[in-house]
Amino acid sequence: MTVIIRRDDKFNNLLKLNLRSRYNQKRRSEDEVHVSDIIPSSCIRRQYYSRKFPEIDTISDESIYHFIRGESSEFVITQLANMGVSQAHLEFDGILAHPDIMSDESVVELKDTLNFNRLNITDEKFKSYLRQLLYYLVITGVERGVLSIRYNTKELRWIKSDSKGDYFFQPHDAKGPFTESWSVYLPKDDIVREILKNEMVRRKNLFKNALEHSDVSILPRLSQAKRSSKCPKCNFYNRCMNEDDETPEAQEIANELDIMDISGVIDFRPFQSEH
Numbered sequence: 005m006t007v008i009i010r011r012d013d014k015f016n017n018l019l020k021l022n023l024r025s026r027y028n029q030k031r032r033s034e035d036e037v038h039v040s041d042i043i044p045s046s047c048i049r050r051q052y053y054s055r056k057f058p059e060i061d062t063i064s065d066e067s068i069y070h071f072i073r074g075e076s077s078e079f080v081i082t083q084l085a086n087m088g089v090s091q092a093h094l095e096f097d098g099i100l101a102h103p104d105i106m107s108d109e110s111v112v113e114l115k116d117t118l119n120f121n122r123l124n125i126t127d128e129k130f131k132s133y134l135r136q137l138l139y140y141l142v143i144t145g146v147e148r149g150v151l152s153i154r155y156n157t158k159e160l161r162w163i164k165s166d167s168k169g170d171y172f173f174q175p176h177d178a179k180g181p182f183t184e185s186w187s188v189y190l191p192k193d194d195i196v197r198e199i200l201k202n203e204m205v206r207r208k209n210l211f212k213n214a215l216e217h218s219d220v221s222i223l224p225r226l227s228q229a230k231r232s233s234k235c236p237k238c239n240f241y242n243r244c245m246n247e248d249d250e251t252p253e254a255q256e257i258a259n260e261l262d263i264m265d266i267s268g269v270i271d272f273r274p275f276q277s278e279h
């Protein structure tokens with residue numbers, strides 16, 4: 005009697021095929037603009053290309069892994085939280101939004117990450133999570149939000165990088181995989197609400213305009229500081245950087261000062277407080 009074991013990619017290919025058909029079903033029409041299209045960190049140009057050239061936006065084994073991780077984590081945490089409505093369908097000035105959990109008093113945004121570091125307001129990724137939650141607070145008119153980040157890996161500290169790769173070490177007191185949540189308070193009458201509202205509407209108009217006229221040049225590329233982590237992995241790199249232009253106005257937008265970097269706009273405290 006023999007148990008026969010062979011490497012077999014059929015199951016993985018089935019997952020890829022079905023994930024592609026799911027993406028295709030959810031393929032957004034050019035009239036729809038979602039919060040995820042216009043959030044500065046997700047790259048508005050990449051969102052444009054994936055609408056116009058979905059066939060180039062390939063699905064890798066890694067995409068399947070991230071998709072399953074994100075969806076399953078969100079499903080379980082939403083059930084455990086047992087509060088409010090999950091994935092409510094909202095519309096604001098032509099922008100569609102689906103916050104993970106929404107109740108009368110608060111909006112909860114769930115994030116799941118493989119990041120080795122424990123994030124805070126100095127990290128671009130944290131700021132991008134926060135901005136998405138703030139957009140939802142603006143759209144809903146709700147003052148209180150929760151940003152809940154689930155870390156999948158034990159904490160590692162970066163030492164250095166060289167041509168062979170990155171070097172990390174794991175301290176004895178490294179934090180394990182865990183979930184860390186942050187309460188966010190944006191008062192109803194705060195000027196930041198108005199500024200974020202204008203930012204959203206301006207980016208939405210720009211995005212729609214580019215789609216309508218098939219003109220990506222009016223959309224900003226990622227700023228230089230954000231390119232190293234995202235652009236090399238982008239399926240549209242050559243088209244974006246070597247074939248298509250970027251207008252001077254779009255370049256200005258890419259280099260505008262982020263409202264979160266203005267002194268006094270964010271009061272971040274990494275410990276429990278009243279608000």
Ligand code: SF4
Nearest residue numbers: 047050226235238244
């Ligand atoms: S190469 Fe960079 S800037 Fe261009 S679309 Fe891709 S992520 Fe955006």
